[in-house]
Amino acid sequence: MIAVVGPTASGKSDLAVELALRLDPPGEVVNADSMQLYRGMDIGTAKLPVTERRGVPHHLLDVWDVTEAADASRYQRMARERIDEVRSRNRVPILTGGSGLYIRAALDHLEFPGTDPQLRASLEDTLATVGPEQLHARLAERDPEAARSILPSNGRRIVRALEVVELTGRSFTATMPEHVAYYPCLQIGLSVPRPELDERLERRVHRMWASGLVAEVRELEERGLREGRTASRALGYRQVLSFLSGEYGEETAREETVRATRRFARRQESWFRRDPRIHWLPYDAPDLTERALAIAAG
Known part of the structure; x- marks a missing residue:
C-alpha cells in the first residue's frame, strides 16, 4: 500500500487520485484526515468534491456526526478494516491525509492507552x-x-x-513507539517551501470563506456542532463559531484561521519529518506523479 502525507494545502488529495488511476492494479483512497471523517464538514476541511475524485473510491469520509468525539483507536480499527477489504479485492489502498497520529495508527504497531x-x-x-x-x-x-x-x-x-x-x-x-510497520507501506511526502506554503494556506482560507464556510458552520451548529468536543475545535470551525457568538468580527475570525492553520502546518511538517521512511518530493514538480510512481515501482 501507499501513503501520501505532508502539510495541509500541499496537494495530497490530487496526487492520491492520480496514483489511484495510474497504478496497476488500480488504487482506492482511504482517508486519514481526522476532520474529514465528519459529515457535513466539507468546505473547512477541503474535502475533495465527488466530481474531483474522478471515479476513484474514497473510504472513511463522512462517517461521524459532529457531536462525536474523535477517537484514534476507533479510527485505527476502521482504517485497518477498509485497508484489508481493499487489498482483498486486489486493489492498492492509498492512505491520504495530514493527521500524523491517524497515519501512524493505521500503518504502525501502535497501541493506545485506555481511558478513564x-x-x-x-x-x-x-x-x-x-x-x-x-x-x-x-x-x-x-x-x-x-x-x-x-x-x-x-x-x-x-x-x-x-x-x-x-x-x-x-x-x-x-x-509512541519506534516506527515499526504493521503494513508494508511506501510513504510519499509532499514538501512545500515555507513562504509558498504560507501563501497557499492564506489563499485556501479566503477561498473557503468565499465558498460558504460561514453558512456551512451555521448549518452544522443546528446539528450540534458546538457540543462536539472535537469538531467544534477544528481549524476554521472554531473561529467561525467565535464570530457567530460575537467574540470575533468576521475579518478577525478569518485572519485567526490563517494564523492557526499556519501553526498547524508547521506541526505537521515537524511530525512527518521525524519519520525516516518517508520519500519526500517537491509538491510542484511537473513530473510529480511519474516520480511517485517510480518510487512505488522501485
Whole structure:
C-alpha cells in the first residue's frame, strides 16, 4: 500500500487520485484526515468534491456526526478494516491525509492507552473552567516533551496527554513507539517551501470563506456542532463559531484561521519529518506523479 502525507494545502488529495488511476492494479483512497471523517464538514476541511475524485473510491469520509468525539483507536480499527477489504479485492489502498497520529495508527504497531471516564470528565471540567493555556502549563510540568509538541490552544490533545500521564505513569510521548510497520507501506511526502506554503494556506482560507464556510458552520451548529468536543475545535470551525457568538468580527475570525492553520502546518511538517521512511518530493514538480510512481515501482 501507499501513503501520501505532508502539510495541509500541499496537494495530497490530487496526487492520491492520480496514483489511484495510474497504478496497476488500480488504487482506492482511504482517508486519514481526522476532520474529514465528519459529515457535513466539507468546505473547512477541503474535502475533495465527488466530481474531483474522478471515479476513484474514497473510504472513511463522512462517517461521524459532529457531536462525536474523535477517537484514534476507533479510527485505527476502521482504517485497518477498509485497508484489508481493499487489498482483498486486489486493489492498492492509498492512505491520504495530514493527521500524523491517524497515519501512524493505521500503518504502525501502535497501541493506545485506555481511558478513564472519571479522570477524563475531571480534566474536561478543568479545561472548561480555566482554559487550555493553564492546562498546558500543567502538562509542561508533568511531561515537557509532550507540551512542546502540543499547541497551548489544543485543549483536546492536552487533556488526552494528561490523562495518559495519570493512567500510565509514563510520558504521553513514551506511548509512541519506534516506527515499526504493521503494513508494508511506501510513504510519499509532499514538501512545500515555507513562504509558498504560507501563501497557499492564506489563499485556501479566503477561498473557503468565499465558498460558504460561514453558512456551512451555521448549518452544522443546528446539528450540534458546538457540543462536539472535537469538531467544534477544528481549524476554521472554531473561529467561525467565535464570530457567530460575537467574540470575533468576521475579518478577525478569518485572519485567526490563517494564523492557526499556519501553526498547524508547521506541526505537521515537524511530525512527518521525524519519520525516516518517508520519500519526500517537491509538491510542484511537473513530473510529480511519474516520480511517485517510480518510487512505488522501485
